[in-house]
Amino acid sequence: MADVKEEKIIKTYCRFCHATCPMEISVKDNKVTGLRPDTDNEVFGGYTCLKGRQMPEQLYHPSRIQASLRKNDDGSRTEISTSQALDEIAEKLAEIREKYGPRSIGSYNGTVSFQNSATHPVAKAWHTALESPSYYTSITIDQPAKVGIGQARMGFWLGGNHTWRDSDVALIIGNNTLVSHFSIPGGIPSFSPSNALREGKKRGLKIISVDPRRSEVAARSDIHLQIKPGQDAVLLAGLVHIILNENLHDEEFCAENIENLDALKHSIRKFTPDYVAERTDLAEEDILAAARMFAAGPRGSATTGTGPEMGPYPNLVQHLTQTLNAICGRHYRAGEKLPNPGVLSPPMPRLAQAVPPQPEWLTGIRSRVSDDIGEVTVLTANGPLKEMPTAICADEILMEGEGQIKALICVGGNPLLAWPGQEKAFKALKNLELLVCIDYKMSATAELADYVIGSKLCLERDDLTVLTDIWYEQPYSHYAKTVVEAEGDVIEEWALFWELGKRLGLQLEVGGQPLDMEKLPSKYSILEKMTAGSRVPLKEIYEKDGGHVFDVPEVVILPPDPASKGMLDLFPEGLEEELENAARDADSSFAAKGEYQFLLISRRMKNTFNSTGPELSFLAKKGTTNPAYIHPDDLDALDIKDGEIVAIKSERGEIPAVAQGSPDIKRGVVSMAHCWGPAPDGCGDDKVREIGANTNRLINNLDKPEKYSGMAQQSAVAVQVRKLTSA
Template sequence: MPSKTVKTYCRYCHANCPMEIEVEDNKLISLKPDVDNEIFGGYTCLKGRQMPEQLYLPERILTSLRKNEDGSHTDIGSQQALDEIADKLKAIKEKYGPRAIASYNGTVSFQNSATHPVAKSWHVELDSPSYYTSITIDQPAKVGIGQARMGFWAAGQHTWQDSNVALIIGNNTLVSHYSIPGGIPSFSPSNALREGKKRGLKIIAVDPRKSEVASRADLHLQIKPGQDAVLLAGLIHIILDEELHDKAFCDEHIENLDTFKDNISQFTPDYVAERTELAKDDIIEAARLFAAGPKGCATTGTGPEMGPYPNLIQHLTQTINAICGRHYRAGEKLPNAGVLSPLVPRPAQAVPPTPEWLTGIRSRVSDDIGEVTVLTANGPVKEMPTAILADEILMEGEGQIKALICVGGNPLLAWPGQDKAYEALKNLDLLVCIDYKMSATCEMADYVIGSKLCLERDDLTVLTDIWYEKPYSHYAKTVIEAEGDVIEEWELFWELGKRLGLNLNIREQPLDMVNKPSKYDVLEKMTINSRVPLADIYKNDGGKVYDVPDVIVAEADPATKGRMDLMPEGITDEIAGTIKDADSSLKAKTDFPYILISRRMKNTFNSTGPELSFLAKKGTTNPAYINPEDLAELNIADGDVISITSDRGQIPAVAQSSPDIKRGVVSMAHCWGGAPGERSDDKVREIGANTNRLINNLDHASKYSGMARQSSIPVQLTKAG
């Protein structure tokens, strides 16, 4: 049978890079970038180019597995496994109630375009609020809490292509390939950055290391870790003090500006410079450069979002955008209003705060922590915060979680506070994982269901629909029929729903619970009344920019017009806490003089990558990147195994000299290592170490989300014995 070439897109991460795949006799022969694609221009990253090995990995799980009493796993047919799992779930629900059944939908689950709507429907019909995703591990403030507390602009904020200046705080899109609109686009980010600079866009990068983005910035503020809120408050102070803000916009659309200004009066340039370890003149230059605009956007990444005061940092980021009027106005054209959802009004007005988004079901850990509403591609969705999931498993009493379905995630490595996470996973009555490889969490699972990979299923660019700066979409059809007894992530919830007698629905449209619907059927329900019909997108070969009517921002509606509030409940206390911590950081040296921060690595996507040979050649550990002057002072050489100790734990790491790191800082990637214990520590060069062992998830837990402090961790460094 002759070979054929098929256009598709990679689903290794969120970027969705288009590719051309050569297939012969249902086998992947080769892949290459789709150079004809208008948006990406032939861009792919090294991770996605490893799909052939990922697809045919000898260790790939091609059936379902059941755990034996000795801890080993035995092959079992998927239908039998699902029958047994459903029976166990029925028993748990009957004995403990529906809240005892939880699911954790990890980072990889986002790459399957149908998983989350089906999973959420499953929870709703089961009457279990125990729906968790990786969103609440690192960015709940960014995708929900910030908008709920302050409100937001209905027409949206300026995007990269319309910006004259960008303030990028702890976001390194050139490596992470992730940026919600406002920062460097995640599609072909290097090209986007070059295009921006070519047309004169100015970049201000805030990062404790000279990252790939910071090295290309017009101004790099190499900040002391943990002081992002101090810097943002200082920049806003300068803008307001020098009257560089958009006064007309603020007068009409912003509440409590004067009160907010009084609350940040302490953040003078001198005060901020001393606490952030930045030059006073650079801080003033950054404030003036951003305020000059006239268009632009400030955006954050997982660096500050995983550090101290993430709720305040998001509020301050939204505030600096708002006071500078960085929003689309009436009569202006929106770059992209999306093509996969109905067109909704986009008036030039503020949507007032929605505090009801933060008043859902409470966690059993604290009344301050509970269900939050996050803004997703499928609209606002309520979920419980993952940061306290381990406690919900370990805490006895009504509502204790007894069963966990883990979808495309690796919680043993990802959840904050690894020691507690390990105990929690062991404490479950039932742990089910769906994955393509035997992850550290799968090793602990009672059942492991083999999953299809991206070329073996249909998918649609739902997640990234509004991230593009043109009305672009791509329906990727199945390229290769899966071999073995494997299913998709969304099918797991459908299969269990059928066995449990649930009636699932998507956007109030019922799914057929007798005969399994096709992926297209599910996606069609998800995109009902979309601007471009799914059938039209389906018939196109590859991704396409669609010729849809321009969306022009409408005039404000006097009946619904609101104001953004700069002083919602809790802000005063958060500002006071930031001041107290910043002042304390200036005191005498402690037992933990270094600060550990998080980072991304080109050759991995969280815990996925080291199993592939080409990526493994780039390194099989997560080094502790340290300034060479610090290494010399500690008498540590490149490649030495060191001990990193916090007030909560200790891990080994392989030292790596890195002059781009600020002195006094250690930079390490998360989601490495294995289960806690000496066996993992002895293999630090082969599997790395888990930085989540250095924290307790409830230390400094953020209000609403329980967000744990996973970056800017005080540590001590010593050479291993």
């Protein structure tokens, strides 16, 4: 009689999004038989979301890509071994490099690629060895100012900003962590956010929410500023104006650590409470109350989300957000304990001083589109990392001449749906000589690819909480071991770069250490190089069963070092012009009575993570489209009922959408999730109820590109709405 294997329970964490929620997986005969929250975890307390709980279906979905596919001349696909696909891809890449040079080979590393803890260091190592700067990620689609440009212009505080657990007040600008599960330190933690919000409120933390929608976070705030979309910079300038004019700022901190305070104060003199109230469509008394509440603190932080970051003037919005934290002294001081200096980074002294602006972060390789746009340095878990801005990737593919991108490797992303300016993105992707996608499903972009490589999913691989290491509010880390062995001919995303590197004769280095280019390294060895010298050795984290808060020496903030102390610059080059432009646009918008009476804003949805989720049965029951959420009074005025198909039109394009009344939306606003819909070839618009619509078709990526990042305005887009059909 054959032995019957017993069911095992394995602790792991979810990688559907960035939140790393711990789970326990039941496994028998190399099959997942069940999934439940890890209630033993002291940080998450058993929290998971409905998306992560669908991982078993994702793992065994009938449409999952289990072998590599090659597109034939007639458009059909042939299943081939992954080894053969890699051989053919490498041969084509070698030809392209020889003919056009290394810059002609690019990669786009999408949102899902961040869930694989080794992908970005190995991808960047591949680009370095190849001598190609054409490395793109999803970071520069929605938050380059937040993760790099803001610090480069102003500088940053070496001792760190106040975290949620130490805060008395939080100013949350366009971030809805209860749905998005994404927030950097200072906002509501991504890890069991409902519990974090409940605990914060219980201990008296005051919350100010800025959002055109009464979101889940806004509904639980002490003050909700239901702002007119696109006027975040105006509001923030007004809050700074009030705090400085009423002398509510931390004068001692400013005197010791800030320069150009008077220049900033002079530049924002126009942003008086009455002026700001008119331009933002807010009550003057609410603006004053919010400014005074935030300034009163005494501890707290202001943070932004993708809403304002995808709107107008994201560089200015981020600078003014950092300014609020700076003038109110929202930083850890000498003698205070830093809650979490990071488990996976080497020990380093944390001083109560400013690191001055980093202008070199803004002067890397230039794009071929504009000298004002080029490499962006982003602060990652592995230190500052340079990447080209994704907003202009389509132009780099279409613009002829030296350096034109001819080959693109797409990793864990869906650029046809995600890149701003969908018409141009579609044309660009079809213009490539070689498009390779590694994914677990046939995405809209994979449908265009010459080769599609099947990827391992998170339960089929090791991973480490590298991305989120400093986001936790305790010294927490989790090494997740492989739960089940992959059964198809699939590989990890980072292994794709290693395999191509081997075939192209490249030597890759991670953490300054060379990789073995003869035999595929283990994931553990990659992670070991990435975390060399970490405060807690990787071996110790590996040996823990599940996530763990480590008993590490306290990090106490040290006094400043006079020899290296810098100053935070509140008035960097270009700021005055940005303030003037924001005011001019606000004045124009205030007076406008034109054809486009609505403003389209972005949003997140509970049942999807960008374009991932609608293919799973339980999540599909929650909805298979991205409705156009509109205030019921606006729908009544337009004689539109819930469920009817409407046309959303901008100056750049038009899309269909399913109308949905939503009283939490400000009047004059349309709220839609991005990364939905078909290709812009007219073949999928009739399926809007099943696959949604793509809001990127309503914009051109080069309309008012943001300096440094070229970032396109993807929210607060002027549109008109009209009925197309009845329900």
